[in-house]
Amino acid sequence: MNTSRVTIFAGHYGSGKTNVAVNYALWLRQSRPKVMIADLDIVNPYFRTKDSAGKLQAAGVKLLSSDTANSNVDAPSVPGEINSIFDDTEWYSVIDVGGDDRGAFALGRYHERLLKDSVSSFLVVNMYRPLSRDVEATLEIMREIETAARLKFTGMINNSNLGPDTTAADIINSIPYAEEISRETKLPIVMTSVTRSLAPELEASIHNLFPIDLEEYVWQKSQK
Amino acid sequence: MAEKVLMKGNEAIAEAAIMAGCRHFFGYPITPQTELAAFMSKRLPKLGGTYLQAESEVAAINMVYGASAAGVRAMTSSSSPGLSLKSEGLSYLAGSDLPAVVVNIQRGGPGLGGIRPSQADYFHATRSTGHGDFHLIVLAPNTVQEMFDLTIEAFELADKYRVTAMILGDGMLGQVMEPVDISRAGNVKTFPKEWALTGTQGKRSKNIVNSLYLEAEELEMLNLKRYEKYAEVGKSARTDNYLTEDADVIVVAYGICARIAKNAINEARKNGVKAGLIRPVTLWPFPKEQMKAAAATAKAFVVVEMSMGQMVEDVELSIRCSRPVILCNRTGGMVPTNEAVISAIMEADRTERS
Numbered sequence: 001m002n003t004s005r006v007t008i009f010a011g012h013y014g015s016g017k018t019n020v021a022v023n024y025a026l027w028l029r030q031s032r033p034k035v036m037i038a039d040l041d042i043v044n045p046y047f048r049t050k051d052s053a054g055k056l057q058a059a060g061v062k063l064l065s066s067d068t069a070n071s072n073v074d075a076p077s078v079p080g081e082i083n084s085i086f087d088d089t090e091w092y093s094v095i096d097v098g099g100d101d102r103g104a105f106a107l108g109r110y111h112e113r114l115l116k117d118s119v120s121s122f123l124v125v126n127m128y129r130p131l132s133r134d135v136e137a138t139l140e141i142m143r144e145i146e147t148a149a150r151l152k153f154t155g156m157i158n159n160s161n162l163g164p165d166t167t168a169a170d171i172i173n174s175i176p177y178a179e180e181i182s183r184e185t186k187l188p189i190v191m192t193s194v195t196r197s198l199a200p201e202l203e204a205s206i207h208n209l210f211p212i213d214l215e216e217y218v219w220q221k222s223q224k
Numbered sequence: 225m226a227e228k229v230l231m232k233g234n235e236a237i238a239e240a241a242i243m244a245g246c247r248h249f250f251g252y253p254i255t256p257q258t259e260l261a262a263f264m265s266k267r268l269p270k271l272g273g274t275y276l277q278a279e280s281e282v283a284a285i286n287m288v289y290g291a292s293a294a295g296v297r298a299m300t301s302s303s304s305p306g307l308s309l310k311s312e313g314l315s316y317l318a319g320s321d322l323p324a325v326v327v328n329i330q331r332g333g334p335g336l337g338g339i340r341p342s343q344a345d346y347f348h349a350t351r352s353t354g355h356g357d358f359h360l361i362v363l364a365p366n367t368v369q370e371m372f373d374l375t376i377e378a379f380e381l382a383d384k385y386r387v388t389a390m391i392l393g394d395g396m397l398g399q400v401m402e403p404v405d406i407s408r409a410g411n412v413k414t415f416p417k418e419w420a421l422t423g424t425q426g427k428r429s430k431n432i433v434n435s436l437y438l439e440a441e442e443l444e445m446l447n448l449k450r451y452e453k454y455a456e457v458g459k460s461a462r463t464d465n466y467l468t469e470d471a472d473v474i475v476v477a478y479g480i481c482a483r484i485a486k487n488a489i490n491e492a493r494k495n496g497v498k499a500g501l502i503r504p505v506t507l508w509p510f511p512k513e514q515m516k517a518a519a520a521t522a523k524a525f526v527v528v529e530m531s532m533g534q535m536v537e538d539v540e541l542s543i544r545c546s547r548p549v550i551l552c553n554r555t556g557g558m559v560p561t562n563e564a565v566i567s568a569i570m571e572a573d574r575t576e577r578s
Binding site: 013014044045046047072074126128129130131133161162163164165166217218219220 | 228229230231232235239255256259263266332337338339340395396399400401402403480483484487557559561562
């Protein structure tokens, strides 16, 4: 995979941007000494990039996150140090953007600086989310995000999943959906992200597989 | 065939309401419930329904009153502080015997409190949702699938008994994403509404929806009659039990706490402690009989909740304090840990059998 200095993950609400972005940052860190991830989410009150702070810190990935993330301060704020993405040019940066056009709005502010940089911006899609179950609805959301973020996507990520119930067949079934979006938008499918446990089953049939690890919460363990 | 989608709890409630035939939603945004209103705002207009962001929670609940009086399935949703504001309207709905579905995705309180998950509105939901003699049916889901299923049931129960049915969730359940089989909606029950204000067309005498009574005798009679209905509803108290048959220690928990309790019970069993879970699915009516039956064989109870201890009183009352009841709780937006629940179970297990 070609890596840009700045990689942006945006997409519809609940498409899995944060999980993919965190895993991408951890993956990037294996080949780059200086990697940071910025939480630009101004929409989601729970389940933020900050939930992975321990993992990121252990891997040596710098986390830029609002002091109010995961707190009781329900303020749509982004930290000022986000600007260091553009100032510290020897760092590789991953930007985790909030969902839908409302979330992408926060990115619009950095439009001028992003124009001058080496940037990849990825659209994260999940066919199993209720409001993006068909190509047409997904494309509409994509256009809304591009307008709000003042940004054109350069690639897309198929992150179609049903959470803990996801099977290899669910991933296979999502491929025509992802390919149609790719055809319609001319965006390459840069990766198909799946939980690590599903990767062995899919390796043979999907060439751009990107295995990811998810955060596990206390009430999620062994519910089966 | 199963049709699965990945949903947030808040979205699952909204989708279920739509499938139950609800086309009228009146709300006001508040974290951690906002996705419910946002989802409705996107879906309802496309279905010819009405999504209305009211000027306040007070206005929203009174719009539900109006829509319900007109005979349609109507809904509002909020989080804790918003429910305080809706209290007056909920009492008026009860006084007028109007069906409605209300959602509370609880956050830490009192006051403005915080936005992290909580169960501190248990008393509010089951005891004093407003002034006067009345009850709501209170349903407590513990998965996103159940948020979907119970919302459909809430509309059915509300219409069947002409009461408000509340979905009492917590912020964690509202925000978490899990797979939901939406094909389970299947046949949604509907009920004739001869009492609704639909216009007489000159063919019948007029219907009146009202909660003001000028004669005390008349009001007393109505209250007595309403309580006969509540007694009927009381028979449908429901639990979901896990490993209770041989349990020495009964853990009682609902919502997200029940999931933590289940894990803790599995751990305790590995250490030779016979623990089991009673998860009330209906908080009102409270499953008193199920508690009483468990007390006959268990030696102690543990109640896990995200409040200063509210449901614990219903457990003690149900078993007439015949067994020790240990409270394992967090408050203010904090979620109990596995370890804390395990140690409460261990402590309960050290109780001498009386």
